Amino acid sequence: MVYIYNEDGGNVMENVNVKPKIVVTLSAAKNQWDDLYKKIEDNELYIDIIEYRADLCDSQEVPDYVEDIKALKEKFNRLPLIFTYRTRGEGGQGSKEPNDYYELNKAIIEEECIDIIDIEMLLYEDLRDELIQLARAKGIQVLVSHHEMEHTPSLKELKALYQHMQQLNVDYSKLAVMPEDGRDVLKLLTAVYETKQDSHHHIVGIAMGEQGKLSRLAGGAFGSDLTYGHIGQEAAPGQLHVQQLKSLMEIYQ
Numbered sequence: 001m002v003y004i005y006n007e008d009g010g011n012v013m014e015n016v017n018v019k020p021k022i023v024v025t026l027s028a029a030k031n032q033w034d035d036l037y038k039k040i041e042d043n044e045l046y047i048d049i050i051e052y053r054a055d056l057c058d059s060q061e062v063p064d065y066v067e068d069i070k071a072l073k074e075k076f077n078r079l080p081l082i083f084t085y086r087t088r089g090e091g092g093q094g095s096k097e098p099n100d101y102y103e104l105n106k107a108i109i110e111e112e113c114i115d116i117i118d119i120e121m122l123l124y125e126d127l128r129d130e131l132i133q134l135a136r137a138k139g140i141q142v143l144v145s146h147h148e149m150e151h152t153p154s155l156k157e158l159k160a161l162y163q164h165m166q167q168l169n170v171d172y173s174k175l176a177v178m179p180e181d182g183r184d185v186l187k188l189l190t191a192v193y194e195t196k197q198d199s200h201h202h203i204v205g206i207a208m209g210e211q212g213k214l215s216r217l218a219g220g221a222f223g224s225d226l227t228y229g230h231i232g233q234e235a236a237p238g239q240l241h242v243q244q245l246k247s248l249m250e251i252y253q
């Protein structure tokens, strides 16, 4: 199978087959970082990007987050880092209201210690667009995300969501849905595939849960640029350990 990449890696120009990067989702309480560093080291071969999930240690303040992130960057400087504060409505544990969500993300952007920032599409438009602009001005890539934790929207709606996301001046557009059956997984993959046909954006599509595991493994064949895994405990329904993810993904590459 032939893959065609552009120079900055991963984005396919003529063929939807993508070699997805593996993102490990992680977070730890203050006294648990040493354990986690060890796990990252043990699994470094299977990881392309680190996702720091700030909502999983929701009571921390900006300086605590920055300290964690800087320590991660120092130890694993080859790995780009995504900062994510996932709110409850989108399947996370974050309890911040929109204004506090905005303030936290703004402060993190201003620290210039991250490579990519995950911004929820449904945040109030003015706050969201301002965060996107601030991040871009600092040279930080933007990943706009939306989770449907209860169901899978229709193909038409999924494609409309991707279209909307791509108009937001972002680098990555990510949708995660909860499928009820195989047909829902196909809908998500079809939306990724059809969106990727005429797009040079990074597209990410995830069907969660047991049924959706196929999308985590085979998403690249449909054009999905990232797949998320764990190194101990799943952070979202259906996540696989990065080692298993990497070895099972080989059959598609």
Ligand SMILES: O=C1C[C@@](O)(C(=O)O)C[C@@H](O)[C@@H]1O
Pocket: 025, 051, 053, 084, 086, 091, 118, 145, 174, 176, 206, 208, 228, 229, 235, 236, 237, 239
């Ligand atoms: O959006 C995503 C994808 C995810 O929800 C998953 O299903 O693997 C895991 C989250 O940490 C990440 O921010």
